[in-house]
Amino acid sequence: MQKTAGLIKKRALELLADGTVTKVLGWEEGDFIYDVTPAFFDKETIDSLVFSSFCGSNLSKYLIKACKEQTEGKILVFLKPCDTFSFNQLLTEHRIDREKVYVVGVECKGMLDIEKIKALGINGVTKVIDNGESLNIKTIYGEKTCERSEVLLEKCTTCKSKELVVFDEVLGEKAENENSQDRFAQVAALEAMTTEERYAFWQGELSKCIRCNACRNVCPACSCMKCVFDNIQSGVASKSNADTFEEKMFHIIRAFHVAGRCTDCGECSRVCPQGIPLHLLNRKFIKDINELYGDYQAGEEAGSRAPLVNFTFDDAEPSVIHERGNS
């Protein structure tokens, strides 16, 4: 990990220096080492660029605005395998301009969740030495160790792919996707519930929502010029809640809006301050699409036609879908 961080910094400097790019989209450290946020850099500020096991955030969406503003030269962006899916999906939807971006794919073994580290009783983290298997964590209370697999981000425990689906060059060592769990297992568990149980589950989860809009703002699929929830014409904006569960409408509408376009990057759940497993709503759609229309992953291929906006002669009959909905 430390080696990759060095390579990333080196490449950024080189590409800025030789004029391949004029701007860099990467991550910078905050007050704490695990407090890493996306940031743009130029020649003057590039020193602040970091890469660590806390770089879970997906940088693709920031390119929408950046591409519009970029008049000359390219933007260098560092994308992990899962982020490349979002990048491709944005290309499919004509939201970003491939010509304006130089993609450096960064191989990934899964990123870490500071909350999970804290939950192990490891507080005051000042440095993490990541050898790829276990972590040596320096804290203000002394040195601690733990297994990497114990503290992976939720989205990384069910990693969909270690393949970089789009890149101009690649850095780091290719990782295997062997330890990842079945990403549809939790959805299957929800499907196995009775309607009442499932309703209760979602009522419990979605009632926690404080409508901070973080999920929407981070979601690479939520990139509308004007979101329906901000559109006073739509009749759903600026409505006050009658009860705590009314936010279900927000989440269900959002899930429908990104259905067939969601790349399952897991950012919605990662940024949710209330810990709502929002990705399960989107994953349910992905699972249904796979089962009804054959395997399809948005973003796997730029320009692909999602089953929901496509028609083929072997599409499932509406009656089949209807019957399935009733079961």
Place this chain on the structure above:
Amino acid sequence: MQRIGVFVCWCGSNIAATVDVDAVVEAVKNEPGVCFAKNYQYMCSEAGQALIKDAIKEHNLTGIVVCSCSPRMHEATFRKTAEQAGLNPYMVEIANIREHCSWIHKDMKEATEKAVILARAAIAKVNLNAPLQAGESAVTKRALVIGGGIAGLQSAIDIADAGYPVDIVEKSPTIGGKMAQLDKTFPTLDCAACILTPKMVEAAQHPNITLYTYSEVEEVKGFVGNFNVKIKKKARFVDSTKCTGCAVCTAKCPSRKGGNEFNCNLDTRGAVYIPFAQAVPNVATIDTERCIHFKTGKCGICQKVCSAGAIDFEQKDEFIEEKYGAIVVATGFEILDVTKFDEFQYTKHPDVVTSLELERIMNAAGPTKGTLLRMSNKEHPHDIVFIQCVGSRGNTCRDKTYCSKICCMYTAKHAMLIREKYPDVNVHVFYIDVRTPGKNFDEFYRRAVEQYNVDYIKGMVGKVWEKENGRLAVQGVDLISNRRIMLETDMVVLAAAIQPSKGVRNIATMLTASIDTNDFLTEAHPKLRPVESPTAGVFLSGVCQGPKDIPETVSQAGAAAVKVVGLLAKDKLVTNPCTATPNELMCNGCSSCARVCPYGAIDYVEKEVNDHGKREVRRLATVNSALCQGCGACTVACPSGAMDLKGFSNRQIMAEVDAICR
């Protein structure tokens, strides 16, 4: 604010018997925008329309709601009424309180409540309606007929005779269809070929008809008056401009093991073949799946013996693109696969045949040269049992629920022809009912029974099995004498159900024409528009719409042709003004709408927008309103809600939903 008038129709007792029309009028009077409400016995009558016109003028109405039957019945009527009173016709909304309410409810209180809700939704919509202007589109004066059987030929000839060019696309190497396989036709017993081949020749020689045989429709785009169709002319591997139809190649071809489809696989044909003697065009076709040259690279005998040099192993599929104003679907039928009915031993015993196979056995050009023989030993049969309704009128998953309509008559025909030609053969017919409505049909059937002594047994056959002597045992039931029957016979003939051709699903999908659960194409109205598909510009001819015999098929084919001619005679069509329009400030340029548009009406432009003072160039959707048919697919595909449909805007629909849920 709109000034809305609400007109509640009784439709005689159709509505008024179940819906309290006075209560509906009272209830809607206080709805926002409503300044007039009245009920009347027949709103569609002259007097009813006058009432509407007077109210529009007297109360300065800006919009009206008619609570009546389905908009499919009278929307056009009331739009014209409004227009005559000086109102824009698109300021009219229909609340369907008949089909959607009075006809399906019994309880007056509930039905009245629902009628009020439906009226309220329509009022909420009219409040947001805006006047719309219809445009015009040109008509391509050329028709396409899909299918070259008797239905397609008749439609094509009638359209061509009216002076319009017609193209026939036929998937097999020759036109003629199923009728070409028939021996004689009921009820007059004239030979099928004798009456069909003149039609085939007429179509082939008609200056207005172009035949595309061995061709298939690959892609259909566009809409009524302006269809763009891609036709695939499959490679025959024979140059049809050189082939003289001398049939030397077909005789010399060494690959002779495969079945001859024209004779229902009762005999074989070469890999290079002409389906039958009167085939049009009389040109050979190479079946690449059987051809030794295509399988091994060797042989090539046909090429050597062809004096015209017509064999071309390098020939490629050809694609033709053509514009049409109207399309006639005449894809016909096929025989139900009877292998699922193995209690009748069809797959096990060669003497159990379908009726179409019997047609070929009885035909002079058939596998037995027209002599009735058992297929097992080529001996003369002494007893024949016919089993009716095999796969028709059933309620299990292997059956069709409908009556195939032609079987009673052709079975009577077969029975009569056999008794006439071979008086020594005993003929038994097992039937559920004998259905012979039609001119001279019942007389025909009675002749079979009374004059030719055909033994009709009311009842079904339970099973058939082979006896040790090679003959067939038939176990059935006679419902009239209520006893079980055992017969020994030489042949069993199954009157198998007919079903739409398999390809019709693809064709219907390409044309966005609807089909029913049996894959028959649906009519625009089962009684009043029987030859039109609900998709404008698409017409139905023959069995693709439902089971029918030759006389009926020919009548329907002519009717479809008249509808096509009526359309092609117009220079301009009035277009639907309810088209899609994108809100430029909300459009993401994501292409979702263009991907789902079935008419190719959506394009993208790079355009500068002024978004509340912020000027920037964006990729934006634009709709060609001449191509847009207002289906609304784009409005639901648009993630940001930028795409909206005039006359059915998102706001209008939400207002209707809100009014219903209030």
